Amino acid sequence: MAARSGVSIGTVSRALNGRARVSDRTRERVHRVAGELGYRPDEVARHLVTQTTTTVAMVVPDITNPFFPELVDGVHRACQGRGHALMLLQSPQEPAESESVLEQLAGRRLAGVVLVGGALPFDAVTTAVGATQVVVVDRASAASATTVGAAVVRADHRAGAQFAGDHLAGLGHSRLVHVAGPAGLVVTEERVAGFRDALTGRGVELPDSHLAEGDFNEASGYEAMRELLARHPDLTGVFAANDLMAIGAVRALDDAGVRVPRDVSVVGYDDIHLARYVRPALTTVRQPVAELGRRAVARLLDDVGGDGSGDAPDTVLPVELVVRGSTAPIHGGL
Template sequence: MSVTIRDVARRAQVSISTVSRVLNDTCRVSEEKRRRVLEAAEQLGYRPNPVARSLLTKETGALGVVVPFVFGEFFAELLNGIDAAAQERAFCLTISTSHRHEHELRAALQSLHKRVDGVLLMTPEMPGEQAVAHLPEDVPVVFLNTRLSGDGYAVVNFDNAGGFRALTRHLIALGHRRIAVITGPEAAFDAAERLRGYRMALEEAGMAFDPAWLIPGDYSQRAGYEAVQTLLAWPERPTAILASNDQMAFGALSALREAGLRVPEDVSLAGFDDVPSARYTVPSLTSARVPIRDLGARAVQCLVDHIQAETPPAPRSLVLPVDLVVRDSTAPVGGRLHTAAIEPTARKA
């Protein structure tokens, strides 16, 4: 039989309301009564019922998290960062996925209503304002890696365009001119931003943008594998391939190896995100390092600040920097020793 708040009150010889005040720290209680309540709760092994407490305080002690997927290294790192930051602030998590479909997003948000104190929301495939139409207006929301048309919500993004621009400039500096790009999902904000960075670098180098060098992808390893099969059928092959994320770069690397092509001697290859396994591929993968865990931690900080503030703070827009990390998968055309200048932010890892 579970111990109740009545049992604690009886053991401490105080009222139920006094036990509630002590355990929730809502009002001043004499030190003597506080000591008796805490000792009684400890002796009886009493643990407050979070559901019952939420009915009284209107707080759940939980944060909702809605992301497109939970598989893959990017989302594992992101959720680890969110979880660590939430635990530091004594919040637990309720996690749902949208699979990049609006009807699943709507169902996920509706399931979170009244079960969480606020929501972290990643919807790169749709504007943030469209996504929150499925939530009551009074629910605190912080977006991650999402496009917002206004400044009505807090958002933590990373520099997608700047990171992809740095990767493209790196390849151009190595002498590459036929640079193919395996793009992300057509409707995704981050994929569009990375493509914008590619075009910026080409323009800065005086090179024309040719959409024929773009191969559609969906951020999966299979997409990267199939994209390379398409590229290898072309009469003029690229000397370098830029994958819009590391997962597609891993698939591309497998397809190049199966075709008997060497990386980077025959084709240079780079990814984006710099997930942990990028440094362990053979050859190790040049990538753009996204501060994935920090992205999640910053978003939690913004959300908890909103939840705990007496007056909701003004929405903040943060853009985290992305670093170029040069490894063994990129080299000058023909695979010669690297002599070209690299971005000042680049680093060997």
């Protein structure tokens, strides 16, 4: 295999074992040749000899939200490219029931853990897995102590919310409301802060009465929008903290006889696949979801951006505004 791949036996071993110090091109070539030759490594024997494992665990809070399967796919593809397997776990809705997930993590030899946001407390996971590296995708609790020492990969949520605010204000909207995420989450606070930053810079206020909390699903977006519309019937613009809540908000507005975007403009966040197919197609802030997954695996297996201590700065990825049909200049829609 080494001769056919044009590399040394040691390089073949490192490529097949997912080790660092092998370029992506070389790793892909070795795996391609291995496939052509029908080579299948004896995983049990390899792990016994090397005292290592190629299983990465990933814990997500909600597999029904389309954002998370896309993130899982990014992590899975990155793991596959390194010869690693992915074990997917979903944290229970009730924190008291999280012990079973922690036991599954503690009972396995793992190459690392990708912990998504508030799926489980960071300190509980690190206690369960001991010295195994843990990478967090998005900080979880607003109490920063829950992720002290964590390697974190995240998108620039504050900047994304600023894009949403600048877009709505730039279209002439000043009577604005925000459908926020659950209280206590860093992403919720960052998106509220970013939205306020943008509006303050344009002389527009966003009092607390102009915010209503949801929990990132369509039904909560629907109810939050009904609440905000009852408080502020003259509103002309809405920023929702994710696309599912934005879709729920659009439905609530439609049920109330309010037309989007002619009467009210709506901006979401995430750019899930569904965002371009709802009517009107949703203006939203696009997160680089697949890249978040790839960078998380890189931090996990290569310690990119860190020295293994967990004290390295967060890996922060840029976001972008995608303008579609759910926003229009004030009183300027069709």
